[in-house]
Amino acid sequence: MKSFFEPDAYQELQERLEKINPDSQPEWGKMNAAQMVNHCQAPVKIALGKSDINMKSNWLIKALFKKMLYSPKPYRKNSPTPPQFRSNGDYDFNEEKASLQKWMQELWEDRNNENRDPHPVFGNFTKDQWGIMQWKHLNHHFEQFGV
Template sequence: MKSLFEKEAYDELLERLEKITPDSERLWGKMSPAQMAWHCQFPLKIAVENKDRGVSGNPLVRLLFKKTLYNDKLWRKNLPTAPGLKATEEKDFDEEMPKLKQLVTACYEARERDQWHPHPLFGKLTPEQWGKMEYKHLDHHLRQFGV
C-alpha cells in the first residue's frame, strides 16, 4: 500500500491533483471538483493540525472501517461521508485546490514527526497508518474524477 509519506507517492498525488480542473467530470458521487478539494482538506488537517472537523462519534464505524484505512483494498464507490465533512454548498475551485495542495505538502513534511495525536474517530494510529490512510483517501477521490 502506498503512503503519502513516501516521496514517489507524494509526487504522484501532486501530479494527479494538477490534472483536476473545475470542469473535471466525476465518475461517481455528488461532489464537484471544488467540493472534493474542500472535502479532502479535512483528513489532512486532522493529521497536520490535530483538528476534529466532525468525524468523532459512531464506535461501530470505528470498528468496521478502521482496518480499511491502510490496507490495499480499494474503497467502494459512494461511501457515506461523515456529516461534518459533507460539502453541502458549492465551493470555489481556485481557492480550495491550492489549500489542498498545501496541506498535502504539510502532511508529507510532517512524516518524521515524533508525536501524532490520536485520530478523533480511529484513535491511536502509527505514522505508517497515518501515511497510508491519507494516501488512500486522496487516491479514492482522485479516482472519483478519473485521475
C-alpha cells in the first residue's frame, strides 16, 4: 500500500492534484472540484493536529471503521461522509487548491513525526497508518475526479 510519506507517492499526489481544475467533473458523488479540494484538507489537518472539526469518539464507529482507514481495500464509491466532513458550500477552487497544497506540504515536512495527536474519533495510529490513510483518502478523491 502506498503512503503519503513515501517520496514517489507524495510526488504522484502533487502531480495528480495539478491536473484537477475548476471545471473537472466527478465520476461519482455530489461534490464539485472546489468542494472536493476543500473536503480533502480536513484529514490532513487532523494528522497535523490543526483541525477545528468537532467530533466525538464512538466505540461502535471506531470498531467498525478504524482498520478500514488504512487497509489495502479501496474506499467504496459514494460512501457516506460524516456531517463534520461534508463540503457543500460555494468555495473558490484556486484558494482551496492552494490551501490543500499548503497543508500537504506541511504534512510532508512533518512526515517523520512519530508522536501525532490521537485522531479525535479513532484514537492512536502509527506513523505508517497515518501515511497510508492520507494517501488512500487523497487517492480516492483524485480518482473521483479522473486523475
